[in-house]
Amino acid sequence: MSSDKSGFEPRIVAFLCNWCSYTGADLAGTARMKYPANVRTIRVMCSGRVDAQFVMKAFAEGADAVLISGCHTPSDCHYQEGNFKALRRYYLLKKMLPQFGIEPERLRLEWISAAEGDKFQEVCTEYTEQIKKLGPSPVKKGVKNG
Amino acid sequence: METIKLKINGFEVEAFDRQPLIEVAEKLGIKIPTLCHNPIIEPYGVCRVCTVEVRHGRRVRMVTACNYPVTNGIEVFTESERVIRNRKMIIEWLLARCGNVPVLNKLAEQYGITEPRFGRGTDDCILCGLCVRVCQDVVKANVLGFFERGPKRYVSTAFDQTSDLCITCGACASVCPTGCITVEGLQEGIYKEMPMGPITPIHIDFMQAVPKKAVIDHDSCINFKTGGCKVCVDVCEAEAIDHSMQETEKEVDVGTILLSTGFKLQDGEALKEYGYGKYPNILTSLDFEVLNNANGPTGGKIFTQEGKVPKAIGIIHCVGSRDKKYHEYCSRVCCMYALKFAHLIKEKIHDCEVYNFYIDMRCFGKGYEEFYNRLLKEGVNFVRGKVAEINDAALDKSEEGKLILRAEDTMIGTVRRIPVDMVVLCLAVEAQEDAKELSHFFSCSVGRDGFFIEKHPKLAPVSTAADGIFIAGMAQGPKDIPDTVAQAGAASSAMLSLIQQKEVEAEVVTAMIDEETCSGCQICVGLCPYTAITYNKDKNKSELNEALCKGCGTCVAACPSGAAQQKNFRDSQIFAEIKGILAV
Amino acid sequence: MAKPKVAFYWCASCGGCEEAVVDLAEDILKVVEAVDIVFWPCALDFKKTDVEAMEDGSIAVTFINGAINSDEQEEMVHLIRKKSGLIVAFGACSHLGGIPGLANLTDKESILRASYLTGPTNVNQEKTIPLAKSPSPDGELHLPELKANALALDQVIDVDYYIPGCSVPKKLILDAVTAILTGNLPPKGSVLAPTRTNCDTCERNKTKPEKLTISKFYRPYEIELDEEKCFLAQGVICMGPVTRGGCDERCIKGNMPCRGCFGPVDNVYDQGAKFISALASLFDAKTDEEVQAIVDTIQDPAGTFYRFSVAKSYLGHKVS
Numbered sequence A: 001m002s003s004d005k006s007g008f009e010p011r012i013v014a015f016l017c018n019w020c021s022y023t024g025a026d027l028a029g030t031a032r033m034k035y036p037a038n039v040r041t042i043r044v045m046c047s048g049r050v051d052a053q054f055v056m057k058a059f060a061e062g063a064d065a066v067l068i069s070g071c072h073t074p075s076d077c078h079y080q081e082g083n084f085k086a087l088r089r090y091y092l093l094k095k096m097l098p099q100f101g102i103e104p105e106r107l108r109l110e111w112i113s114a115a116e117g118d119k120f121q122e123v124c125t126e127y128t129e130q131i132k133k134l135g136p137s138p139v140k141k142g143v144k145n146g
Numbered sequence B: 001m002e003t004i005k006l007k008i009n010g011f012e013v014e015a016f017d018r019q020p021l022i023e024v025a026e027k028l029g030i031k032i033p034t035l036c037h038n039p040i041i042e043p044y045g046v047c048r049v050c051t052v053e054v055r056h057g058r059r060v061r062m063v064t065a066c067n068y069p070v071t072n073g074i075e076v077f078t079e080s081e082r083v084i085r086n087r088k089m090i091i092e093w094l095l096a097r098c099g100n101v102p103v104l105n106k107l108a109e110q111y112g113i114t115e116p117r118f119g120r121g122t123d124d125c126i127l128c129g130l131c132v133r134v135c136q137d138v139v140k141a142n143v144l145g146f147f148e149r150g151p152k153r154y155v156s157t158a159f160d161q162t163s164d165l166c167i168t169c170g171a172c173a174s175v176c177p178t179g180c181i182t183v184e185g186l187q188e189g190i191y192k193e194m195p196m197g198p199i200t201p202i203h204i205d206f207m208q209a210v211p212k213k214a215v216i217d218h219d220s221c222i223n224f225k226t227g228g229c230k231v232c233v234d235v236c237e238a239e240a241i242d243h244s245m246q247e248t249e250k251e252v253d254v255g256t257i258l259l260s261t262g263f264k265l266q267d268g269e270a271l272k273e274y275g276y277g278k279y280p281n282i283l284t285s286l287d288f289e290v291l292n293n294a295n296g297p298t299g300g301k302i303f304t305q306e307g308k309v310p311k312a313i314g315i316i317h318c319v320g321s322r323d324k325k326y327h328e329y330c331s332r333v334c335c336m337y338a339l340k341f342a343h344l345i346k347e348k349i350h351d352c353e354v355y356n357f358y359i360d361m362r363c364f365g366k367g368y369e370e371f372y373n374r375l376l377k378e379g380v381n382f383v384r385g386k387v388a389e390i391n392d393a394a395l396d397k398s399e400e401g402k403l404i405l406r407a408e409d410t411m412i413g414t415v416r417r418i419p420v421d422m423v424v425l426c427l428a429v430e431a432q433e434d435a436k437e438l439s440h441f442f443s444c445s446v447g448r449d450g451f452f453i454e455k456h457p458k459l460a461p462v463s464t465a466a467d468g469i470f471i472a473g474m475a476q477g478p479k480d481i482p483d484t485v486a487q488a489g490a491a492s493s494a495m496l497s498l499i500q501q502k503e504v505e506a507e508v509v510t511a512m513i514d515e516e517t518c519s520g521c522q523i524c525v526g527l528c529p530y531t532a533i534t535y536n537k538d539k540n541k542s543e544l545n546e547a548l549c550k551g552c553g554t555c556v557a558a559c560p561s562g563a564a565q566q567k568n569f570r571d572s573q574i575f576a577e578i579k580g581i582l583a584v
Numbered sequence C: 001m002a003k004p005k006v007a008f009y010w011c012a013s014c015g016g017c018e019e020a021v022v023d024l025a026e027d028i029l030k031v032v033e034a035v036d037i038v039f040w041p042c043a044l045d046f047k048k049t050d051v052e053a054m055e056d057g058s059i060a061v062t063f064i065n066g067a068i069n070s071d072e073q074e075e076m077v078h079l080i081r082k083k084s085g086l087i088v089a090f091g092a093c094s095h096l097g098g099i100p101g102l103a104n105l106t107d108k109e110s111i112l113r114a115s116y117l118t119g120p121t122n123v124n125q126e127k128t129i130p131l132a133k134s135p136s137p138d139g140e141l142h143l144p145e146l147k148a149n150a151l152a153l154d155q156v157i158d159v160d161y162y163i164p165g166c167s168v169p170k171k172l173i174l175d176a177v178t179a180i181l182t183g184n185l186p187p188k189g190s191v192l193a194p195t196r197t198n199c200d201t202c203e204r205n206k207t208k209p210e211k212l213t214i215s216k217f218y219r220p221y222e223i224e225l226d227e228e229k230c231f232l233a234q235g236v237i238c239m240g241p242v243t244r245g246g247c248d249e250r251c252i253k254g255n256m257p258c259r260g261c262f263g264p265v266d267n268v269y270d271q272g273a274k275f276i277s278a279l280a281s282l283f284d285a286k287t288d289e290e291v292q293a294i295v296d297t298i299q300d301p302a303g304t305f306y307r308f309s310v311a312k313s314y315l316g317h318k319v320s
């Protein structure tokens, strides 16, 4: 699948909300669907908990991409509207990232429900491929500050 | 009411003063023939076949029993020679107008009339006026009336035109003693037109209904159309019927809720290849259940729409289930009820050929496999293969009017073509249409297939992601009755134990606001979907009510002071996680 | 008792912080009386060799203002660190990288090009660009070399305390000096300013609506600014909620929103990212399009949210 000759294995940090996406990931697990080990998940209760600081921190720590995944809008969020907060932060962040030299594609927002283990698998696989093509993050590991 | 004494055919009997004679006779078990009498309509004695002889002292009179008010001391003879003579005469007169009406002929036979003296007329209305009166006095639709006079007198609608006033209640047809009124549209398609609809506007849904109470179908009840009728009110001794009741909304405070909203059957017309709705005699499993029901429209007799006893019936399993085009899941109930259908058909129509088309037989429950084996012995034909198509393309005369099933029989490796008279489609069970909407309302979720998702398939099978919300039955996924009952039991005991506890476990991962560092900027306040945060003006701090907080952490992410933090999901913990997972 | 020795040093700075010291007016005299100023290149003539000659740790406290963006500054602060007991990062640039840190959002070549070649006020026919080393008849000349990125002081040397602000308000300077002289100091690493953000003391906080939502942003010049209403409620970006208080809301009182010069409070590291989380939450938008439309009304997010703190953000600079 991978056309990458350098053997570059991206590291993708995925923030998953507890109720939909994390459960979806869990379902992918129970259904024995494999997703690339490149995706490293962090569980939060809701995508609304994801602070832009987490994203910047992840990039600073050398993540090649960040995936935020929550329950489908408009109304699947277990807490009613946390996913909207994530949506808003996402767009603003995406506008700012290039100013720091980070390609906006390195940040992705997805809505994955508890039933969509297969979608979780698809997104992870496809995103890993995409980031492989894009190459390593311009942030050198161990950036000074932070 | 004053009671009086009288004698009927020599028997002494008590009655209320002025009670209609026919009622008193009936109490004694004495039958008096009637035509124009109907208990729901004020009698007015027009057909006169109920004529009897009444003696009071020396006075002897011939009266109509249906509307004669009894008085103290009278003596009644219902079968005296004079009465019989009189009645014969009356019947002959009636025959002179309506010579071919079955009820009249039956009466004639009873009274030994073979050659009526005044000949036989060809009309079939005896002009008893029951229909006119039921329409006017009971239904209050005022559609029917008498027209013309003398021998030309007849019953009709105004100007003999189809009337806008008619509500098609059918009351006139049902009271007509001669059966000469038909309501267009009601006669066709015994089960097709109203497969599931109530048989009468007031009815008990089905024998196993819980609670087993009569209900009134608002759409067909005459009272809701004309304000009339209320026959049911008159006959209900418990005085339980009140048409003026209104739908009301009640607010009830509860601590736990069970979502057990059931399922719906897939729409048969969605599967074009099976021609449901296009060809007659293709039934859904529910249609068949109704047809086959002893309380159903045919009294449990299996008829085709044309009223014939079917000679061959095809039962198709897994319609819309286990099919990537519709539903990938197995509906779990079809195999067994399809076997039950086959068994019942065989029981009712011994020589009927029954074909069950299946993909796999899934007889997983207790005693199920045994039942299947029994059916194999009963001569049911099992064809392993999916029916590809149903059409009515007859190859010869014998196949005309039949349904032709084409299916691959994977056991013998050929395509078979089987003509049958009736087909039963075992359609997939589906999630209710509003399940998703409900799930939003109750903060739980539905899966891809639309059924509610349990908190954990093994560890919390009747709980949902929302505390206090439980699920049971088909709403959670296809299952049969024993499984549903088991699940419902589990859910209700889980709910009861929650209620018994009298307290709920608070959310552990709530947010908290550090008073010291909160600047009172109020950014968090409007973000909380549960209004758990309030701004304290005096202190210039935002304060968090932990009992209301559900722990989403939205306010925490937003707090520009880092004053709001979430238990177990503190910023510092998540930063450490980020560092950790990126360390290698 | 000998007066404590005090030093001031300036790095990449606009001069505002020096001005702030001088602005202490008669109060400065009290300070001067109480201490012995041993090094203050901006006001008094000292040489590097004078510092080198001092005993290590002999300066009680050195206040360093300005960001570090040349090798010379780097060398000097290392030297000063050795000679000083306490180092206080003085002002936003030293504390957070400040305005010079904004240069981190571009690269060194572009900065040099803009400063020496393409700047509208430049006349530079020879297209001279300063070189760290250049030959001359008297041998090779050395000039301080511009670093790739401006750094906050603590990214170069160990810092004991911070006094924030662009520039530092008088009260904070006096409080800090008093604390140092009396030895009444908080734990090392503290910012000598309040622990809460500007909204805490801002008069306008009262006018915040119960549920603050924003459907369009305006830059201050685009609307007539209400003098009493909270800026956010007017759709104007105010960094007050994410900026440490202690400035007496001087910008806000001048009817300009807070720009964030005091940096974040202790529980927040990345001021800009934190503000994105706070501000975006308030958008009155539920669909991608609606959100995007509001985002479109925000110009230069990095420059706005990190006006003073690019160097101290998680990334620190534009990466490439």
Ligand code: SF4
Residues within 6 Å of the ligand: B510, B511, B527, B528, B529, B530, B531, B532, B533, B544, B548, B549, B550, B551, B552, B553, B554, B555, B556
């Ligand atoms: S964590 Fe969520 S539920 Fe709790 S107070 Fe904050 S916004 Fe409200």
Ligand code: SF4
Residues within 6 Å of the ligand: B513, B517, B518, B519, B520, B521, B522, B523, B524, B525, B541, B542, B558, B559, B560, B561, B562, B563, B564
């Ligand atoms: S957002 Fe933070 S600082 Fe502002 S009021 Fe809420 S808790 Fe206090």
Ligand code: SF4
Residues within 6 Å of the ligand: B521, C198, C199, C202, C203, C204, C205, C206, C229, C230, C231, C232, C238, C239, C240, C241, C252, C257, C258
């Ligand atoms: S947001 Fe700005 S103007 Fe509004 S209360 Fe806070 S500091 Fe004051």
Ligand code: SF4
Residues within 6 Å of the ligand: C165, C166, C243, C244, C247, C248, C249, C250, C251, C252, C257, C258, C259, C260, C261, C262, C263
């Ligand atoms: S209001 Fe903001 S920008 Fe202005 S001085 Fe205060 S902290 Fe600095």
Ligand code: FES
Residues within 6 Å of the ligand: A017, A018, A019, A020, A021, A045, A046, A047, A048, A069, A070, A071, A076, A077, A078, A079, A080, A081, A082, A083
């Ligand atoms: S709980 Fe999944 S996005 Fe809010």
Ligand code: FES
Residues within 6 Å of the ligand: B033, B034, B035, B036, B037, B044, B045, B046, B047, B048, B049, B050, B051, B064, B065, B066, B067, B128
């Ligand atoms: S039944 Fe009494 S008159 Fe017809």
